[in-house]
Every structure is written in C-alpha cells, then in structure tokens.
Amino acid sequence: MAPLSNPTKLIVPAITIYEVFKVILRESSENEALQAVVAMQKGEVIDLNTSLALAAARLSLEHQLPMADSIILATAQEFRATIWTQDVDFKDISKVKYFPKK
Numbered sequence: 001m002a003p004l005s006n007p008t009k010l011i012v013p014a015i016t017i018y019e020v021f022k023v024i025l026r027e028s029s030e031n032e033a034l035q036a037v038v039a040m041q042k043g044e045v046i047d048l049n050t051s052l053a054l055a056a057a058r059l060s061l062e063h064q065l066p067m068a069d070s071i072i073l074a075t076a077q078e079f080r081a082t083i084w085t086q087d088v089d090f091k092d093i094s095k096v097k098y099f100p101k102k
Contacts, residue, residue, distance in 0.1 A: 010043025013075040015068050017045065046075050065089055 017040055024033035046052075052074050059077075060070035069089050076083045076095065083096045090096045 007039075007042035010040075011075060011079045011081045012040050012043040012045045013072050014045055014047050015071050016040065019068055046079070052078060063089075063093060 017037055020036050020040065021033045024036050048056075048071060052071065055074035055078065056067070056070040059065060059073050060067065063070070063073070065073065066089065069087065072083065073090070073093065073096075075081075081095075083090060083093075085096060085098055086101045088098075088100075091098045
C-alpha cells in the first residue's frame with residue numbers, strides 16, 4: 001500500500017503532529033503548518049501512554065534513537081503499522097520504508 005492512500009488507516013503518533021507543525025512553521029507559514037495538521041488528523045491520532053512510553057524507552061536504547069523517533073517506532077509496532085520516512089535514523093529498522101531525501 002502506498003503511503004497516505006487511505007488516510008482512515010493512518011496511525012499518527014501525537015508527537016508527529018508537533019514535529020511536522022514545527023518544521024513547516026519554520027520553513028513555510030503557519031497556514032501551511034495548520035493545513036498539514038488537519039491532514040494528519042484524518043488518521044487516528046495516538047496519544048502517548050505509559051505502555052508506549054516504556055516500549056519507546058527500550059527501543060531508544062536498542063536502536064540509539066532520539067525520544068520522538070522511539071515514540072514513533074513504539075507506536076508503529078503497537079499498531080502493526082509501517083513507518084514511511086526519510087529520517088535516516090530509521091534506515092535499518094524492520095517494518096520501516098526508508099527513502100532518502102533527494
């Protein structure tokens with residue numbers, strides 16, 4: 001399945017809303033950043049809970065991932081989702097579709 005082909009099946013860790021909004025706000029405009037948030041909210045937004053936090057901490061140590069990345073990975077694993085990313089931190093992790101930036 002291609003990424004974003006069915007937004008209703010999209011799993012969105014809440015921390016990704018923070019990250020995407022911040023990057024687009026920095027590089028473009030608040031309007032475009034808010035539009036991205038609206039698009040992301042078409043999926044199921046997953047809040048961080050205790051079990052995800054503990055899983056993320058373990059994954060952070062195992063894969064040497066920053067906090068946000070480990071939360072994203074823990075959420076994907078919990079929901080058996082595939083991560084589609086250009087973030088090199090995920091490059092060699094299973095169930096991740098990594099494609100380098102051009």
